[in-house]
């Protein structure tokens with residue numbers, strides 16, 4: 044027994060000495076300092092596995108470094124804490140790059156085949172006319188302020204308007220809040236993008252999406268998806284991609300939004316064909332749905348669960364409504380963009396407070412970053428939104444609490460550094476869908492505020508809002524709720540409503556780049 048213990052101790056010490064030496068010889072003193080090295084490689088790994096977002100916030104508070112290295116087996120991750128390092132990071136688009144991650148996602152998550160991957164992941168991906176460099180600009184006619192964006196938002200709002208009107212006709216309805224909000228947003232978003240031939244009108248296909256989505260990370264890491272993500276893989280290969288193939292083969296996109304038409308033109312213009320065009324839609328669905336569905340749930344939760352937020356937001360949207368002589372109420376939801384500052388601030392605060400997004404980039408060659416840090420080829424650089432979103436030096440002592448008025452421009456208050464709001468990324472990788480989703484979610488919330496009261500249904504009959512715990516997936520910027528929330532949706536009155544969305548060609552000023 045004693046000799047076994049001695050053997051274990053010797054192995055332990057030898058391993059420790061080996062790992063320490065390995066770290067010492069492979070970590071250049073010019074790199075951002077390596078932290079958590081008391082058991083090299085293992086401590087950071089365990090920390091990351093315990094919950095990456097909370098771990099990096101803890102590391103920020105413990106070491107207070109602008110940037111540091113986490114060394115893990117086979118992995119070097121540089122974490123950026125300091126806001127001042129974000130602009131230079133965003134400028135290094137070729138040396139600290141996003142494109143290789145997108146190319147990998149096309150092959151692994153979307154299931155694009157070899158011919159398509161040769162185009163998307165080509166050696167020329169950084170050239171200015173490559174598939175990846177031109178993808179986001181190709182969607183500007185649909186997602187930047189203008190008629191294409193107005194039409195997209197109008198279609199989503201008309202979906203909500205019909206769906207909520209028919210819900211109101213049934214009197215009170217009890218729903219599980221996340222499932223219900225998720226379905227409303229899912230259908231409104233896919234209807235607005237794909238038009239009258241939206242393949243997701245088939246409930247089996249919608250279910251296929253929900254079967255596919257939870258295993259995105261398994262696909263991305265190529266972690267044996269045929270075994271570990273079997274259901275997800277089958278949903279993608281046998282239902283989702285074939286449905287999109289049929290949609291494009293039947294030219295259904297001609298009746299869809301400018302967005303789906305831009306995407307089709309971009310794909311085919313770069314030489315993608317048939318199944319590969321269909322597979323890229325999987326990536327677009329991930330981008331446009333995963334964060335939006337969860338974000339809209341948290342928005343509804345934060346607006347309705349706090350009586351002060353509820354009454355202030357409701358008062359604002361009620362001011363948008365007009366009543367004619369016949370008692371018909373009309374609301375133009377285009378006005379949520381400019382006439383509802385508290386609702387907008389609540390949306391921004393929801394995104395700040397709840398966001399768990401990780402922006403990852405690949406170091407393409409050894410470089411000196413910001414004239415200070417050596418970054419090694421092959422390493423990953425990460426900014427993790429909760430680090431910047433809970434930075435007390437930016438947001439003040441209330442950084443960790445929800446303040447729906449935080450983003451209001453009030454006289455006498457200091458303007459926060461807009462770079463600190465990471466919810467839609469920034470620089471070259473700025474979310475092009477931010478105007479669409481912001482108008483969509485604010486309009487949905489505004490309609491709910493006008494039409495319904497939301498009352499929690501608890502088993503003990505107390506009708507108290509309880510904040511659900513959060514699942515923190517690594518592939519989404521917004522957590523999903525871990526706990527179910529039963530809610531009674533109660534119509535506020537029997538008024539007849541007309542819901543309009545007038546063309547304004549305006550966006551929502553939400554990130555630094557919009558207000559600059």
Ligand code: HEM
Pocket residue numbers: 141145179330331332334335338400401402403465466467468469471472473474475476477479480520521
């Ligand atoms: C609340 C909802 C959303 C959130 C929180 C969100 C957040 C983000 C973030 C943080 C990024 C940057 C990722 C990075 O830096 O690695 C991003 C990129 C992107 N988002 Fe969104 N997004 C949302 C909705 C949408 C919608 C509705 C669309 C499309 C209609 C969309 C399309 C995209 C695309 C295509 C990119 C990649 C941009 C590029 O390659 O340069 N997103 N989004």
